[in-house]
Structures are given as structure tokens and as C-alpha cells.
Amino acid sequence: MKKKTSGYIIQWLILSSLLICPMYVFAQKGKDKDKEKTEKVKIYQGTTIGVGIAGLGNYLLGSDILTGEVTLQANFLNRFLPIVEVGYGKVNTLSDATDIRYKTGSPFYKVGMDYNFFHNKPHLPGFLFGGLRYGFSSFVYDVDGPTMTDPNYGGQIQVPFSYHGVNTTAHWLEIVGGMKVKIYKGFCMGWSVKYKKRLSYTKHANTEPWFIPGYGENAGTAFTLSYHLMYNLPF
């Protein structure tokens, strides 16, 4: 049910972003274009700070998973946008079906760069971008499950299942595509779709991580959606 709710939220966020798209069509044309061509492009064009709010929204609406992040992104030549992301992901969930509790909470880090596909159209109120990220998280998790009873041989032997403080490190790559739009003065908003590819993670004799902060559920690949509010710093 929670998954469905988060799905609807994602749909709503994406579809609400579509309202911004006509801005591309009706944006001012012509008069600025010639001017842009003749102006010399500055190398450093500013820095943007942003916060990811989709994960926080999900959590407030009842999800067991909380993910939040702060981004710092520079702009060079209005084309290359190196980015650093620092975030925190946590989960404390108890499965109704299996009665297993999984708990973790830890920071995660990402570095990468975006490319502005509309770099030669600075008169537009927004742009489309694509990029790459490298992410990693070093975290500790706890797993508690019901006592395991041998389903055969009379069920005579029982084994408790509880592993706490399991140390793990995970690394992954992200391919990012999205849009960013100015909304008011220095404020912007945008969303991005991320295709994630897990590179490695630490396995232990008895457990493997189910949730990786910053990556999500531990699968070989994953899709996630981010929704950001940003502010262009005045320097």
C-alpha cells in the first residue's frame, strides 16, 4: 500500500512538472538570441544549493523510508555542472508478511557532473540536463527475525535470528536525466530520473543489506525519482 502511495506521489510530481513545460514554448524568442551569440560566455556562472524533497514527502505520508539530501552544484560555461550531494537515508521497517525488522540510518555521498543540453539558450527559463554520479555509503544495519524452527524433523531445533551492528559499504553509479526551471528570482525547482547501477557491497556470512542509504532497496539496478528545490547563490 505504501509503495502504491509513493507511486502516486511520484506520478503527481512528474505530472505537475509538466505545467512548467509550456514555458519553453512561450519563452521569449528572437530579441535575445542575437545578443547571446555575440556575448562572450563567462567560465564560472554561479553555484546552486538545493534540497531533495520527494523522500521527505514520502516519509511524511507514511513511508518507512526517509531520504533527504542537500546538493551543491557549480555552473561552468552554462554547460558543465559539477555536483556534490550529501544526504541521509534511514529505514525502520517491520514486514507484516515475514515479521522481520530491518533498521538502518546513515549518510551517503555522491559526486558527479551534469551537462546542460540547452547551454546555448540561456534566455529560456529552464533547461534539460543529463549526467553521471558516483555514490557510496558506509552504514550499519540491524536485522531481527522470528526464531527459525526446523520445518522438518519434528521441529525440534530452533535458531534465533538477530544480527545487530552489521557494517557494510556500498558503491554505485547513477545515470541522471531531468529538468530545472526558474520559479522566482533565484529560486528554481526541478526533478530528475535516476537509473542506478550497483557496483559492489559488503556481504556477510548471515546477512546482506536490504536497504542502502542513498541507493534504495538492494537490487542490481534501480530507478528513482528526485524532486529538488534550489537557490542560485549570489556569488
Added chain:
Amino acid sequence: MKRLPAIFIAIILLATFFLNSCEGESCPPNALAYAKFTLVNQHGKAVAPTVPASIIGQMTADVTVYDTLDNGQIVERIVEDSIISDTLINKESNMSTFKVPLSYSNETTIIIDLDGVQQDYITIKHNNTPYFMSVDCGTMMFHEATEVTHSNGIDSIEIVNPNIDNYEKENFRIYYTVADTQ
């Protein structure tokens, strides 16, 4: 360039529906770990008993029993090293392979009962590993066979793959001497 917004909207709509359909989980095909045995002759060719075969699993454990005394009082008592038997396969014909669960004990004995005519014993020493993969899949018990012995009716047993988990594969190969037929 003028078509970009339309293309972009189409991509967004597709991505929206695709993302929702992507939510899935991948649990292993079997929740239980089975040890798989293959019966072969001295030439390594698959053979099957000519009579129906049953597979009985045995282990020893300390079992708690409750005795009722003459005065009606119920007393708890632990019987150490009790043998616990479980019929895992009952009278199956033409059985050239079989798979059975091992016990949570460190030693499991598998008895191949050839319709009461012959009983072959296979004793497997194994380590047990409780394992967690996902909250959706539950916990699982994996085994690693470390040693196997057998009774005289069997020529030899080869440990083909000592890891017994929820991916089905041949773990043990049981060699019988079978008279060659013309």
C-alpha cells in the same frame, strides 16, 4: 527544436508509467534449501531402483518430554540424544534423483529404504547458516556439507557441490555397483 517539449512530455509520461511498473522484488525461487542426490552406477550413468524407494531423514536432538506421574502431576524431562525420524519421500518409483531438506542439527542421516528389502545409510556432517536477504523473502537456512559417510550397500559418495542453498543443483552423487546387462 520546436518539437522538443512534445518529445519531452512523451518521455515523461512513458517514464511515469514505467517507473510504477518497475516496483518489484526478487526473492529466490525456493524458500527452502534442498540437498539434491543423484544415483549412478559404477560407470557414472544414472540408475534407479527397481522397487519403490522411500527416503527417511534422521537426526539426534535433546527432546523435552512430559511424564504424567501416578499422582497426576506432569513433570518435564529432557531425553538426550533422541533419534528423530522424518519420512521425506514415501515409496516413489523409478527414482534416479531426489532432493531432501537437511536438519538444523550439525549431522543428518539419510536412509534410502528400498521397499523394506535394503536400507542404505548416508550420514552428512554439515554447517548451518541462517541467512537474510530481504524483508520480503524471510529468513532461510543454508548448509555446507563438510563430510559424508555411508553404509556398505553403497560403493561411494561424491560431494559434487557442498553448498546447499535455495538454488537447485546436484550436491551428492551416490555410486552403486550394478551388474552389467548384455
